[in-house]
Amino acid sequence: MFEAIHKSSERLLGILLVICFVVLVVDVVLGVFWRYVLSSPIGWTEELATFLMVWLVFLGSTYAYLLNSHLGIDLLDRQLDPEVKRLMNGFAHTLVLLFSIGVFVYGGVNLFIERWDSGQLMPTLGIRKAWFYLSVPVSGVLFIVFSLGKVLIYKEEEKES
Amino acid sequence: MSLGLCILMILFVALLCVNVPIAFILGIVTVAAAFSLGYEQVLVTIASDMASGIDSFTLLAIPFFIFSGDLMGAGGLAKRLIDFANSLVGRFRGGLGLVNTLTCVFFGAISGSAAAAVSSIGGTLIPEMNSKGYGKDFNIALTTCSATTGLLIPPSNVMIVYAVTASNISIAALFMAGILPGLLMAALLMTVCVIISSKKGYGGSPDAGKVNIMTTGWKAFPSLLLIVVVLWGILGGVFTPTEASGIAVVWAFVLGVIIYREIKWVDLPALIQRSARTTAVVLLLVGTSSAMSRFLTNEQVPAAVSNFLMGLSDSPMMILLTINIMLLIVGVFMDMTPAVLIFTPILLPVAVGLGLDPLHFGIILILNLCIGLCTPPVGACLFIGCSVGKGDIARVSKAMLPFYAAMILALMLVTYIPAISLFIPSLLAD
Numbered sequence: 001m002f003e004a005i006h007k008s009s010e011r012l013l014g015i016l017l018v019i020c021f022v023v024l025v026v027d028v029v030l031g032v033f034w035r036y037v038l039s040s041p042i043g044w045t046e047e048l049a050t051f052l053m054v055w056l057v058f059l060g061s062t063y064a065y066l067l068n069s070h071l072g073i074d075l076l077d078r079q080l081d082p083e084v085k086r087l088m089n090g091f092a093h094t095l096v097l098l099f100s101i102g103v104f105v106y107g108g109v110n111l112f113i114e115r116w117d118s119g120q121l122m123p124t125l126g127i128r129k130a131w132f133y134l135s136v137p138v139s140g141v142l143f144i145v146f147s148l149g150k151v152l153i154y155k156e157e158e159k160e161s
Numbered sequence: 162m163s164l165g166l167c168i169l170m171i172l173f174v175a176l177l178c179v180n181v182p183i184a185f186i187l188g189i190v191t192v193a194a195a196f197s198l199g200y201e202q203v204l205v206t207i208a209s210d211m212a213s214g215i216d217s218f219t220l221l222a223i224p225f226f227i228f229s230g231d232l233m234g235a236g237g238l239a240k241r242l243i244d245f246a247n248s249l250v251g252r253f254r255g256g257l258g259l260v261n262t263l264t265c266v267f268f269g270a271i272s273g274s275a276a277a278a279v280s281s282i283g284g285t286l287i288p289e290m291n292s293k294g295y296g297k298d299f300n301i302a303l304t305t306c307s308a309t310t311g312l313l314i315p316p317s318n319v320m321i322v323y324a325v326t327a328s329n330i331s332i333a334a335l336f337m338a339g340i341l342p343g344l345l346m347a348a349l350l351m352t353v354c355v356i357i358s359s360k361k362g363y364g365g366s367p368d369a370g371k372v373n374i375m376t377t378g379w380k381a382f383p384s385l386l387l388i389v390v391v392l393w394g395i396l397g398g399v400f401t402p403t404e405a406s407g408i409a410v411v412w413a414f415v416l417g418v419i420i421y422r423e424i425k426w427v428d429l430p431a432l433i434q435r436s437a438r439t440t441a442v443v444l445l446l447v448g449t450s451s452a453m454s455r456f457l458t459n460e461q462v463p464a465a466v467s468n469f470l471m472g473l474s475d476s477p478m479m480i481l482l483t484i485n486i487m488l489l490i491v492g493v494f495m496d497m498t499p500a501v502l503i504f505t506p507i508l509l510p511v512a513v514g515l516g517l518d519p520l521h522f523g524i525i526l527i528l529n530l531c532i533g534l535c536t537p538p539v540g541a542c543l544f545i546g547c548s549v550g551k552g553d554i555a556r557v558s559k560a561m562l563p564f565y566a567a568m569i570l571a572l573m574l575v576t577y578i579p580a581i582s583l584f585i586p587s588l589l590a591d
Contacts, residue, residue: 014434017433017434018434018437020437021224021433021436021437024221024224025225025228025407025410025411028221028225028403028407029407029410029411031407032400032404032407032408046218049218049221049403050216050218050221053215053220053221053224054212054215054216056224056437056441057215057441057444057445057448058441058445060438060441060445061184061441061442061445063434063441064438064441064445065182067438069439069442070182070183070184070445071182071183071184071442071446072181072182088179089180091179092179092182095176095181095185095189096181096185099185099189099192103188103207103208104208106204107204107205107206107207107208107209110204110205111205111208111209114205132212133208133212136208136211136212
């Protein structure tokens with residue numbers, strides 16, 4: 001089941017990231033054009049850009065995690081036997097899972113609620129700053145699904161062998 | 162040293178060994194240390210720091226320089242730059258080697274990442290050098306080391322990371338500070354290349370003399386135009402680095418997709434996804450490390466490290482040497498971005514205490530970590546070089562030895578002669 005979820009999330013996230021990135025580029029370029037060529041700067045381009053970037057980064061990290069492209073040091077596990085390697089792998093993903101539950105989801109949800117209650121707005125966009133922080137718990141849920149999958153798939157592999 | 166710091170360090174090394182992604186390690190150790198010291202609201206604070214750490218318009222230059230680098234790599238810019246460099250230095254002894262380094266300098270001046278340089282320049286030049294009788298391991302080693310000069314020559318993503326982490330540093334000034342050290346390193350690498358080439362009889366290519374500088378220069382001109390955007394735009398204070406990076410994306414797109422037509426429209430989504438992934442990896446690190454560095458500052462760790470290092474010796478020269486050796490070791494085991502993020506807040510106060518300019522220290526830090534990018538077991542550039550050149554890591558590392566020597570010489574010169582870094586910024590400050 002997890003493999004199917006991973007496959008479709010990878011597809012969906014890939015599309016979302018492309019859209020997000022393209023809008024980001026267009027937004028900043030428009031900002032430059034209006035400011036330097038038309039000499040009448042648009043106020044909201046910078047704020048929209050950082051808003052899009054935070055979503056791009058957090059969704060993108062779950063995507064990068066899915067594809068195992070986060071930086072780590074794999075010097076020890078090269079020489080180890082496959083059993084120990086699998087155990088370490090499971091341990092590493094379990095830690096990611098715990099961190100996602102604690103910080104990304106628990107911390108993130110509380111952060112969102114706190115900012116929502118404060119009513120703070122993004123001055124030029126006119127929407128609540130809480131939407132900016134929502135990227136943390138949302139990516140947290142994805143991290144939980146992906147890391148759970150990685151731990152369980154690893155266990156299935158172990159049973160087979 | 163405090164209990165919190167000990168927990169943090171032991172846990173950090175242990176988690177590195179079991180291959181937890183570094184971005185997560187930074188968060189996990191901070192949670193553990195903060196909990197054990199009885200901090201309140203730990204989880205919410207860290208979640209908040211992670212998001213606020215990347216809430217910056219300046220950091221936006223990083224995804225754009227990553228994307229423009231990827232576009233340039235795939236867009237055939239390297240080929241034009243190689244031809245131009247070939248017409249300039251190709252006829253000399255060790256010619257293609259010199260072409261290699263010079264192209265890396267050009268590429269470094271229009272793009273902010275070394276990885277794109279190794280794969281696009283190496284992908285074209287290594288096979289050509291192999292066929293002209295240059296040793297394969299030599300070729301890979303030279304490309305790998307040369308590509309890192311681009312991290313010192315503006316624009317440079319890692320410099321943006323340093324400037325944001327150090328705070329109160331102007332990115333434009335830091336970019337200017339990197340120009341001479343980058344050129345110095347390139348010159349030393351070229352010297353090694355000529356010495357080895359004369360010994361082994363790697364020749365200048367005889368046909369290179371016939372190529373017309375005007376023709377190749379004209380073809381490379383649109384690519385080199387980006388240097389103008391960066392040098393005149395950012396350094397002259399016309400554009401912010403983020404705006405300049407946006408222009409770099411547009412121009413690289415126009416060149417690669419519309420003018421040179423080496424990137425097909427259908428290739429774009431995959432290219433963007435790769436850039437988005439690299440961006441997320443780098444900036445998630447920035448987020449979690451900003452949570453950690455706030456904890457470290459709270460616990461006054463930088464001050465403790467500073468006192469410790471200052472107590473080692475009376476001579477600033479010796480303390481600087483110690484810092485350099487430490488950073489070289491860090492660079493061997495850790496990638497550049499996490500190393501800059503972790504060690505800038507800890508070591509910058511020491512350097513300032515020794516009377517170093519933060520710009521000067523930034524260059525020292527980055528140059529150290531450039532060497533680390535070329536060393537096993539964790540060397541991003543070395544790995545890419547070996548994979549595009551189809552070389553064996555152990556044998557290439559051996560061929561690297563003279564180049565390591567050149568880079569370490571560059572490091573020593575840059576460390577002990579501040580003017581190499583500070584001369585250009587001082588010219589433009591007035």
